[in-house]
Amino acid sequence: MRQVLALIRKINETITIESKVIIGIVIFTILVISLDRYQLYTNIITEFQKAKKAQHELLINTIAPIISLNISLGLDKSNRDYLDHIAEQNSNVKLLVVTSAQDKIIYSSSSKEMGEHIHYMTNYAKKELFDTVTQERLGQIDIHFDSQEYSKMIRKNIFSTIFMIMLIVTLLSIFIYILKKEFKYLATLSDSVLNYDPSENRLNLAPTTRKDEVGIIHNAILSMSIKIGNYTQLLKEVNISLEEKVKERTQELEEANKKLEHLALNDPLTQLPNRRHLESYTHKSLSFAKRQKSLFSLVMCDIDHFKLVNDNHGHISGDFVLQELAKILKSVVKRDIDFIARYGGEEFVLLFHDTTLEDSVKICKNIQKKLLDYGEFVYEENVIGKITMSFGVTSLVPDSETIEEIIELADIALYKAKEDGRDCIRVNT
Amino acid sequence: MKYLNRVLLALLLIFEVNSLHASSIDDDTLEIYSKILPRLIFMSSQKEKIDKSLQICILRDDIDENSALTLIEKVTSHYPKGIKKYNIEFVQSNYTNVTLCKQTQLAFMFTSDHKSFSDAIKSLNNYKVITMSYDPKWLEYGVETSLFIGRRVMPYLNMKALQKNGIEFDNILLRVSKIYQEGVQ
Numbered sequence: 001m002r003q004v005l006a007l008i009r010k011i012n013e014t015i016t017i018e019s020k021v022i023i024g025i026v027i028f029t030i031l032v033i034s035l036d037r038y039q040l041y042t043n044i045i046t047e048f049q050k051a052k053k054a055q056h057e058l059l060i061n062t063i064a065p066i067i068s069l070n071i072s073l074g075l076d077k078s079n080r081d082y083l084d085h086i087a088e089q090n091s092n093v094k095l096l097v098v099t100s101a102q103d104k105i106i107y108s109s110s111s112k113e114m115g116e117h118i119h120y121m122t123n124y125a126k127k128e129l130f131d132t133v134t135q136e137r138l139g140q141i142d143i144h145f146d147s148q149e150y151s152k153m154i155r156k157n158i159f160s161t162i163f164m165i166m167l168i169v170t171l172l173s174i175f176i177y178i179l180k181k182e183f184k185y186l187a188t189l190s191d192s193v194l195n196y197d198p199s200e201n202r203l204n205l206a207p208t209t210r211k212d213e214v215g216i217i218h219n220a221i222l223s224m225s226i227k228i229g230n231y232t233q234l235l236k237e238v239n240i241s242l243e244e245k246v247k248e249r250t251q252e253l254e255e256a257n258k259k260l261e262h263l264a265l266n267d268p269l270t271q272l273p274n275r276r277h278l279e280s281y282t283h284k285s286l287s288f289a290k291r292q293k294s295l296f297s298l299v300m301c302d303i304d305h306f307k308l309v310n311d312n313h314g315h316i317s318g319d320f321v322l323q324e325l326a327k328i329l330k331s332v333v334k335r336d337i338d339f340i341a342r343y344g345g346e347e348f349v350l351l352f353h354d355t356t357l358e359d360s361v362k363i364c365k366n367i368q369k370k371l372l373d374y375g376e377f378v379y380e381e382n383v384i385g386k387i388t389m390s391f392g393v394t395s396l397v398p399d400s401e402t403i404e405e406i407i408e409l410a411d412i413a414l415y416k417a418k419e420d421g422r423d424c425i426r427v428n429t
Numbered sequence: 430m431k432y433l434n435r436v437l438l439a440l441l442l443i444f445e446v447n448s449l450h451a452s453s454i455d456d457d458t459l460e461i462y463s464k465i466l467p468r469l470i471f472m473s474s475q476k477e478k479i480d481k482s483l484q485i486c487i488l489r490d491d492i493d494e495n496s497a498l499t500l501i502e503k504v505t506s507h508y509p510k511g512i513k514k515y516n517i518e519f520v521q522s523n524y525t526n527v528t529l530c531k532q533t534q535l536a537f538m539f540t541s542d543h544k545s546f547s548d549a550i551k552s553l554n555n556y557k558v559i560t561m562s563y564d565p566k567w568l569e570y571g572v573e574t575s576l577f578i579g580r581r582v583m584p585y586l587n588m589k590a591l592q593k594n595g596i597e598f599d600n601i602l603l604r605v606s607k608i609y610q611e612g613v614q
Contacts (some may be wrong), residue, residue: 065601074464078581078605132601133471134513 012178013210020178027171034164041157048153056125056145059090064141067098068129071106071138083107095144098129101137123147185214193221201229267342269319270326278341278349282403285339285351297360297395299350300410301367304388304422306346313384320379321387322346328370332363349407357395357427364391364425388423390414395429453540454496454563461582462563463503466537467512469574469584474597475534475559482516486530486558488549489539490523496539497521527552535559538572546570554594568609577607585609 015023063086070079079098087096087109098107123145129138192205203225208218265277273281282298289296303309303325310318322342329340329348339351352360367389377384392414394406413428420426467483470476485504489497501519511517522529524545530536536558538549550571553560562568565575568587573596577585584606586598598606 066605069601069605072464073468073584073605074461075582075605078583081581082605132599133468 008174008178009181012181013212013215016212017182017214020175020182024175024179027168027175030164031168031172034161034168037164038157038161041161045150045153045157049150052123052145052150053125056123056143059086060125060127060141060143064127064129065132067141068138069132071129072131072133076106080107083109092146092149093143094123094146095142097142098139099142100139103139106139123150182214189214189218189221196225198228198232201225201232270322270342272326272329272348273339273341275341275343278339278343278351279403281339281341282351282407285353286403286406289353294354295356295395296406297352297355297357297393298406298410299352299360299364299394300343300392300407300414301348301350301364301389302414302418303346304390304418309384309387313379313382317379317382317384321377321384324374324377325371325387325389328374329367332366332370349410355395357393357429360393360395361425361427364393367391368423368425390417390422391425392417393425393427395427454493456499458563458576458578459496459500460503461576462537462561463500464507465576465584466504466535466561467508467517469559469561469598469602470534471513472599472602473559474595478534478557479515482518483512484518484520484533484535486520486522486533486536487539488522488524488527488530488536488541490541490545493539494521500537524549530558531556533558535561538562538567540564540567543570554590557594557596559596560590565609569611575609583607 012020063082066082067079070076070082083096083098087093093109096107096109097105100106124143125145126140126142128140130136131138189205192203196203203222205218205222205225207222208215210218265273265280267274286296288294303321306318306321309321325348326340326342329350333340333350333352335352337353338355339349341349341351343349350360350363352363355363368391371387371389375386377387392410392412394409394413396406396409409428413426416428417424417426466485470479470483470485487497487500498521501521504517504519508517520529520533524541527549530553533556536549536553538546538560540546540563541549546567547570550560550567554571559574560572561574562572563575565577565585568575568585568590571587571590573587573590573594575585575587577583584602586603586606587609589609589611591598
């Protein structure tokens, strides 16, 4: 049995669904044909029965009047001869019995009794005998015909039908078993596909050796899962690469922003905060100083005769002077809380927190000294000469002025220094 | 005495001759005829001639009178109440009074001399009466029916005579009868 099931399984895996469907249709057709054949054969038997019955009826209807006449005419010997002749000529007549009106047997073709003979309509016929003249009942004639042919037909039909039905039932059982297995396999396949997680790329399927469509689909799903796995891996790598690129770009953007901000707030030539930065810073510083009630000094300084430098030595040389001067200012003003800005052209502003006016003047003097120590400015073997600066200093207690007023005060002081011959420091309080 | 002896011898010869006619009548055969006779009328076109009763004429020589009576007794015995509600009546006559059979449907004829028999047949044919002879040999001389007695016993029909006289029988009777053919016994 196990071997048979293994063989069926192997066949099931080998033949295609199309062939299985065809086999199913063929089995079903055989079933229909078998039932039809059984019905047809039954009809033939029925017709055979009718024909036989008609034949028997014809025989009995033919001989009954003759027998009746012979009896009524008293021709007993003639009657016996006639009945013997009938029984002899009709080989299918098994027994022919004539009984009198008193049910006494007056003729029997055989000495044997039929016993419990089954009176099929096909193999038995009887007819009452009547006097042709007086219509009196004379008796009855019973003819038993051979039923072997009929029984053989019935047996053959039943046997062949049972055989066909058993064969079909067996084939259908196998077919249903195969279908059930097929659907179970498909359900398992479907579950595996539904439970498939592309992120993990884990498919609970092993390659199959089946050759049919289900096998092809099975292996196609496996192949597809491998492809999905590959693409998922590729996507992961692309994602990582993109993230890195985004991070890089963000960093670059931040740096660019910083540069932009630096460019927006600083003078590109001297790398010192520009006027916009100064305005923002001085507002904050003034607010802070007002809150802390601390000292706040502002110096506005300007390069003396800077126009002559530009005119005589060119703007590049002028720019060089500005850059060098910025370095000098940075070298003097070292505290983090102090602030240097290029106010515009050759003007610079210095902010000092917690610094008195005197200390501010000292810082300005230090700057003058640095300039003096620097000596002549030389740009690419072009001697520009010595550079001096004028300073306007103011130092005010907060709460009394705005930053614009303070700058204006420092600017007035600077103007005075310019009027007083330049290279000097003037204070405006 | 010598004359007396001659007379006795003559009487003896006459008796012997007559006894030859009478000796051929068989009781069993009469039994069969007694059953057939009335039915034969009903199975023929003669049934149309039946009025109130069946009329059967029995022709015989004097020597067969007893046989004729026996036949009548047998018929009466078989059909005590007649047949199909009809009584059966007999006319018994010798061959000289055939006219008595004129109204009957069937005439049963015992054996007689050739001339008387032939004359009777002619008359009976004219009367359209079915003729039936005890001895089938008379079929040769125009009798219409008799009884064939061979291995089987069956009605013996002279179709030629029946057709000539316009007598018809039911088909079923033809199936159980032997048909007489001239020259073949």
